[in-house]
Amino acid sequence: xxxxxxxxxxxxxxxxxxxxxxxxxxxxxxxxxxxxxxxxxxxxxxxxxxxxxxxxxxxxxxxxxxxxxxxxxxxxxxxxxxxxxxxxxxxxxxxxxxxxxxxxxxxxxxxxx
Amino acid sequence: xxxxxxxxxxxxxxxxxxxxxxxxxxxxxxxxxxxxxxxxxxxxxxxxxxxxxxxxxxxxxxxxxxxxxxxxxxxxxxxxxxxxxxxxxxxxxxxxxxxxxxxxxxxxxxxxxxxxx
Numbered sequence: 001x002x003x004x005x006x007x008x009x010x011x012x013x014x015x016x017x018x019x020x021x022x023x024x025x026x027x028x029x030x031x032x033x034x035x036x037x038x039x040x041x042x043x044x045x046x047x048x049x050x051x052x053x054x055x056x057x058x059x060x061x062x063x064x065x066x067x068x069x070x071x072x073x074x075x076x077x078x079x080x081x082x083x084x085x086x087x088x089x090x091x092x093x094x095x096x097x098x099x100x101x102x103x104x105x106x107x108x109x110x111x112x113x
Numbered sequence: 114x115x116x117x118x119x120x121x122x123x124x125x126x127x128x129x130x131x132x133x134x135x136x137x138x139x140x141x142x143x144x145x146x147x148x149x150x151x152x153x154x155x156x157x158x159x160x161x162x163x164x165x166x167x168x169x170x171x172x173x174x175x176x177x178x179x180x181x182x183x184x185x186x187x188x189x190x191x192x193x194x195x196x197x198x199x200x201x202x203x204x205x206x207x208x209x210x211x212x213x214x215x216x217x218x219x220x221x222x223x224x225x226x227x228x229x230x
Contacts, residue, residue: 042220
């Protein structure tokens with residue numbers, strides 16, 4: 001089945017530790033995105049990438065880092081510099097030349113203790 | 114910067130009835146896209162419907178339709194024959210024309226829809 005997978009579904013980490021969230025897609029989409037969702041708010045863009053080995057900051061990139069070594073994969077690292085990392089993280093992808101909409105993965109709930 | 118406003122934090126509707134969710138946005142651009150996404154309890158975001166700003170005809174997908182008023186910058190979602198499976202958070206979202214290279218989706222804060230059996 002084609003789609004976007006995010007793992008794990010739930011993640012717990014101690015304060016001060018870096019943690020990496022996985023996002024993989026087999027849709028052959030060019031662009032991939034990371035969003036953060038907090039209670040009572042819409043989604044906010046962290047980073048996006050339109051091509052391998054290139055990525056752009058979104059609105060709330062501070063304390064996060066990404067890489068795009070393969071077209072199918074766009075991992076997000078939440079560093080210890082992120083002040084409030086507990087949130088729901090959603091990955092999305094888009095086929096740049098065919099559709100304007102983004103398709104989302106199931107999300108990862110990160111809790112920092 | 115573009116903003117998206119959903120003024121109804123919560124709505125409820127009887128099963129089989131019709132409900133309309135409101136969305137307004139602010140932009141100085143003439144070409145853009147508008148979307149409604151649904152987020153059920155599983156929390157995965159699911160695309161419901163899309164509207165291109167250059168199209169005058171309102172988009173329709175089965176029981177879901179929009180009322181797009183470009184001059185008023187309004188983009189409401191109508192759900193007909195509401196079903197229990199429609200219960201979810203609904204988010205309105207805006208994005209610039211991709212020809213300008215802006216990949217950002219701007220989301221509203223959502224409307225929680227409850228279906229009453």
